[in-house]
Amino acid sequence: MSPYDDRHRRFLLGSLPDAEADDLAARLLADGDELEAIETAEAELIDAYLRGELDETERQQVGARILGNARGRERVAFARALLERTAALTLDATLSCSCGIQDRTAS
Amino acid sequence: MIGQRDHGQEPWRTVLPLLDPNPERAGAKYELIRSRLVRLFELQGHAAAADLADRTIDRVADKLSKGETVRSDDVYRYFAGVARMLALEVTREERRVQRAAQASRLHDDVPEERAAHERRFIALDKCLGRLTPDNRELVLEYYRDNVGRHIDARKTLSERLGLSLNALCIRVHRIRKQLEGCVHMRLESARAS
Numbered sequence: 001m002s003p004y005d006d007r008h009r010r011f012l013l014g015s016l017p018d019a020e021a022d023d024l025a026a027r028l029l030a031d032g033d034e035l036e037a038i039e040t041a042e043a044e045l046i047d048a049y050l051r052g053e054l055d056e057t058e059r060q061q062v063g064a065r066i067l068g069n070a071r072g073r074e075r076v077a078f079a080r081a082l083l084e085r086t087a088a089l090t091l092d093a094t095l096s097c098s099c100g101i102q103d104r105t106a107s
Numbered sequence: 108m109i110g111q112r113d114h115g116q117e118p119w120r121t122v123l124p125l126l127d128p129n130p131e132r133a134g135a136k137y138e139l140i141r142s143r144l145v146r147l148f149e150l151q152g153h154a155a156a157a158d159l160a161d162r163t164i165d166r167v168a169d170k171l172s173k174g175e176t177v178r179s180d181d182v183y184r185y186f187a188g189v190a191r192m193l194a195l196e197v198t199r200e201e202r203r204v205q206r207a208a209q210a211s212r213l214h215d216d217v218p219e220e221r222a223a224h225e226r227r228f229i230a231l232d233k234c235l236g237r238l239t240p241d242n243r244e245l246v247l248e249y250y251r252d253n254v255g256r257h258i259d260a261r262k263t264l265s266e267r268l269g270l271s272l273n274a275l276c277i278r279v280h281r282i283r284k285q286l287e288g289c290v291h292m293r294l295e296s297a298r299a300s
Contacts, residue, residue, distance in 0.1 A: 018191065025187035029143045031216040040149060043165060045252075064202065066154030072152055078287050081227045085235070086250035 008041035043067075046079045073074040119170040122164065125182060140164075140183075143242055144190060154201060164188045226297065227290060234289035244281050249279045 011018040011024050027034045048054055049062045066072035126140070127129035144160035153159055166189050171177070177185045235243055248264055250259075265275040 014151070022184055022187045022191060022238070026183035026192065028147055028200055029140055031185055035143060035146060036277065036280070039146075039148060039284075040276055043280055043283060044276070053269055067156040068152050068201070069149075070147055071154075071156075074291070077225045077227060077233075078290055081231050081290075082250060082283070082286070083222065085228065086247055087155055089251075098281070 005037070005041065008038045009045060011038065012042055012045055012065065014060060014065055015086070039065065042075070043079065046076055047083065050080055050083055122168045125167075125177060136162075137242055141184060144186065147187075147190060148194065148197060152193065153197065155197075155238065159190070159193060166193065191233075214290040226294060230290045230297075231286070233293065234286050237289065238282065238286070246279060246282050246286070249275070 007020065007024060010064060011021055016024065024034075024038075028038060044068065045062065049059065049066075054062065069074060120153065123130060123133040123137065126136040141160050141164060144163055145156045148156035148159045163186065167186060189291070235246070238246070249261060251260065262272055265272045268275065270278070
């Protein structure tokens, strides 16, 4: 029941065999923890999509299954904003750190 | 009161006893199954998830009223199987609608998209500001831009916090959901005003 469980990822991409998909869906219906784990896996998958870490087939699957509906597009838009914001803050921190080093070097 | 549908229909009467012999517990279980069916269809990328959840329950009721039997330890799997078959039926039509929608989005106003992105950024900053300092720091650290090595960075972070990677991931996801809800609410209220 880990968000890094490959079955969750394959379920979200629609590439899990029917019997396994039914098993996982049944657990999702029965168990709130399983639902939370798969929602976490969805967030990780969206991040991987935005970071360009998916192969072409996976990108197409995300395009069809996540970007194909309003809720999915909203989630992707939020993830893009979150990743861009944290990247900007990382850059700020790096620059201020570099400046700090330069300042110390200069003095 | 169960859901927002008319459950006085005869097929519906066949579903409750399947869920639990106690009517009250069966009603509660129904609500839970319905809400999770909605999430299941959303996770599979279906636009009309609530409608599909209701149709799944109707189909289960219909099958039961026609004499099909389900073992009590197999109820969730039964619902899952019916949901999968229904999803297969509607997927083709949904993909056609999606393609049409994507084609129309090609002509969307790019400045308007940029403006929407900017509004989301502003809302995100406000929502980040409402987190506790510990949660804010955790989220920023987790999503820090460690190009090509974020898994290693997260392992280091989980070790520093004394958590398993899985526990860290779930904890951050809970904060992310909170943030996402906050951003959504702010954007919706801005649209309404």
